[in-house]
Amino acid sequence: MANNKFIDFGLMIVIVLITLIMFPAYAADNNHYQGRSNYFAPFAKHAPKVDGVANESVWQLAKWQPLDQRWLGPEYSKEDFQGRYKIVWTPSKLYLLAEIVDDILIDSHRDPLKQYWDDDCLEIFLDEDFSGGEHQFNHNAFAYHFSLDNQAIDIGTDKQAQSYTHHVESRWQQQGEKLIWELSIDIYTDEYKDGATDNQPIVLTAGKVMGLMVAYCDNDGSDLRENFIGSESAPGGEPDRGWKDAGLFGKLILSQ
Ligand SMILES: [Ca+2]
Ligand SMILES: [Ca+2]
Ligand SMILES: [Ca+2]
Ligand SMILES: [Ca+2]
Structure with missing residues (x-):
């Protein structure tokens, strides 16, 4: 009997270990993974001008958040890539400022809807109601890919790449070794309908x-992007799965 108990206990430990490896821990809300960041975005009394010049005083109020989670690709140097961002908001839009170091800028797929993730691009993942969950072919969340030519692309409900450039403004400028990238985004709920004219x-x-x-997404001359570096950790397999899994997103809180 003692032997059987010992075996049962051993089996239980093996099952627990397998479960932990297969299913990374979820946070208390059960829809997000543990270890998500909290970002408090200050209110902007005056909307920043989206021009790639971060001289609006409201940017001083917002905290930098690093892009330092290597989801895809080999180790990279400080010259190859560095990135960080800030967020502020007005009643009508979110505003993002990103500071990017990238040694070579590439936009080799000139068709904006073709392999857009393999050109250099800044990707903003947004889940309007912090629901988490799957968002591959629906608008439970958006994954806007901002290309170097300031378009914003994501997959539509028809499972095809779509331009959502009309949701955004985007401008970047080089300043020394950095790109200063400002953008604004209109926020839509999961009821957004592709092609409809009355989305509000x-x-x-x-x-x-x-x-x-x-x-x-950093490409410096390869056929496919060389690195994909994000702001949140990606526990479990397939670390680049934010384009379909909103459970990886951090929590953005709009402050006073
Ligand atoms: Ca500006
Ligand atoms: Ca690079
Ligand atoms: Ca949602
Ligand atoms: Ca690059």
Whole structure:
């Protein structure tokens, strides 16, 4: 009998270990993985001008958040890539400022809807209601890929790449070794309909909680992107799965 108990205990430990490896831990809300970041975005009384010049005083109020989670590709140097971002908001839009170091800028697929993730691009993942969950072919969340020519691309409900450039403004400028990238985004709920003319962006208010993650696809001359580096850890397999799994997104809180 003692032997059987010992075997049962051993089996239980093996099952627990396998479960932990196969299914990374979820946070208390059960829809997000543990270890997500909290970002408090300050309110902007005056909307920043989206021009790639971060001289608006409201940017001083916002905290930098690093892009330092290597999801794909080999180790990289400081010259190859560095990135960080800030967020502020007005009732009508979110504003993001990113500071990117990238030694070679590449936009080799000139068709904006073709292999856009293999050109250098800044990716903003947004989940309006912080629901988490799957968002591959629906608008439970958006994964806007901002290309170097300032377009914003994601997959539509028809499972094809779509331009959502009309949701955003995007401008970047080089300053020394850095790209200073400013952009604004209109926020839509999961009821957004591709192709409809009556989609209305929501009005943002203090205290609102949204899902947010930011990443950069770095290509310096290869056929496929060389690195994919994000703002959130990606526990479990397939670390680049933010394009379909909103459970990886961090928590964005709109402050006063
Ligand atoms: Ca500006
Ligand atoms: Ca690079
Ligand atoms: Ca959602
Ligand atoms: Ca590059």
